[in-house]
Amino acid sequence: GQNIDQPTEMTATEGAIVQINCTYQTSGFNGLFWYQQHAGEAPTFLSYNVLDGLEEKGRFSSFLSRSKGYSYLLLKELQMKDSASYLCAVVSGYALNFGKGTSLLVTP
Amino acid sequence: EAGVAQSPRYKIIEKRQSVAFWCNPISGHATLYWYQQILGQGPKLLIQFQNNGVVDDSQLPKDRFSAERLKGVDSTLKIQPAKLEDSAVYLCASSLGGGQTGEQYFGPGTRLTVT
Numbered sequence: 001g002q003n004i005d006q007p008t009e010m011t012a013t014e015g016a017i018v019q020i021n022c023t024y025q026t027s028g029f030n031g032l033f034w035y036q037q038h039a040g041e042a043p044t045f046l047s048y049n050v051l052d053g054l055e056e057k058g059r060f061s062s063f064l065s066r067s068k069g070y071s072y073l074l075l076k077e078l079q080m081k082d083s084a085s086y087l088c089a090v091v092s093g094y095a096l097n098f099g100k101g102t103s104l105l106v107t108p
Numbered sequence: 109e110a111g112v113a114q115s116p117r118y119k120i121i122e123k124r125q126s127v128a129f130w131c132n133p134i135s136g137h138a139t140l141y142w143y144q145q146i147l148g149q150g151p152k153l154l155i156q157f158q159n160n161g162v163v164d165d166s167q168l169p170k171d172r173f174s175a176e177r178l179k180g181v182d183s184t185l186k187i188q189p190a191k192l193e194d195s196a197v198y199l200c201a202s203s204l205g206g207g208q209t210g211e212q213y214f215g216p217g218t219r220l221t222v223t
Contacts, residue, residue, distance in 0.1 A: 004150075033211075042112075042199060042214035043151065087150050094164050096141075096212065098150030 002026045004099035006088050011105045012078055020073045020102045022088030030091040034062050034073045037085045037101065046073065046086075078106050110134065112215035114200050120221045126188040129218045133181070133202030139163075141212065142175055142185050143199040151199055157183065190222045 003025040012018040024032070031050040035043035049055055049064035049071060061074040073086055085101040113132040121127050133140050139158050143151035154173065155165040160180040168175070172191070177183040187194055197217040203210040 042216050044214070045211045048211065089150070094156060095153050098152070100148070100150050 002090070002092060002097045004088055004090055004097060006086075006099045006102045008100070009103045009105070011107060012075075014078055014080060014106055014108055016078050017074065017076050018078060018104065020075070020086050020088075020104065022071045022073075022099060024069050024071070024088070024090045024099075026090050026092040026097060028092040029066060030093070032062075032064055032071050032091070033089040033096065034060075034071075035087040035089060035098075037087055039084070043087055075104075080106050080108070082106050112200055112202055112213055114198075114215040114218055116218055117216060118219050118221075120223065121190055123192055123222050124189040126186065127190055127220065128187075129185045129198050129200075129220075131183045131185070131200030131215060133183075133200070134213055137202035137204055137213075138180075139203045139205065139210075140177055140183050141201040141203075142183070143201065145197045145199055145217070147196070154185070187220075190220075192222050195220060195222045 005023045033048050034046040036046050037043040047062035049062050052064055054063045059076045064071045083106045085103050087101045088099040089096050115130050141156050142154045144154055145151040154168045155175045156163040157177040160177050173187055175185045197219050199217045200215040201212040203212045
């Protein structure tokens with residue numbers, strides 16, 4: 001079976017740093033994606049990790065530890081427009097299995 | 109580059125009625141996916157096509173849902189008959205390759221309400 005866990009909600013202040021964690025237990029692993037989804041919109045790609053370590057892309061970074069079944073998405077210098085749902089998704093076989101998403105609220 | 113197109117954007121039907129959704133992927137993308145996203149949850153894969161062949165339809169409720177991609181380009185997803193629990197956003201996505209490591213591009217979705 002597939003089990004992907006993320007916190008349901010998080011709140012952070014504009015300009016701050018926030019870390020969104022994702023733990024997974026899946027039958028097979030071929031990589032992990034993070035997607036951003038604004039309310040009423042489609043998910044958009046943020047990052048992809050297949051090897052252990054940190055991938056940095058501008059204000060966003062993503063980390064993966066395959067042995068621990070763990071990933072996090074790090075958002076720096078938070079902006080109001082970063083308020084959205086962040087979806088962790090694990091590639092297992094041919095399928096992309098999504099977690100329920102973490103709703104992030106950025107406050108002034 | 110044009111993105112993934114879906115229509116309609118919104119649909120309201122009564123239970124036991126039928127409904128169809130259409131998706132046109134990004135040009136040249138071999139793989140097409142249909143997802144169901146219930147409010148407050150992540151997308152759930154319903155079916156994955158590689159060109160016009162089905163790769164994975166293990167989570168498609170085949171007694172009421174069907175999908176086709178006859179010419180390996182655009183696709184339709186049908187629900188017949190609809191149930192109240194089918195109320196959700198139906199997302200279509202496409203990727204260049206097999207999707208295991210390729211980024212998926214999502215369309216705007218069709219929001220279905222079954223009353």
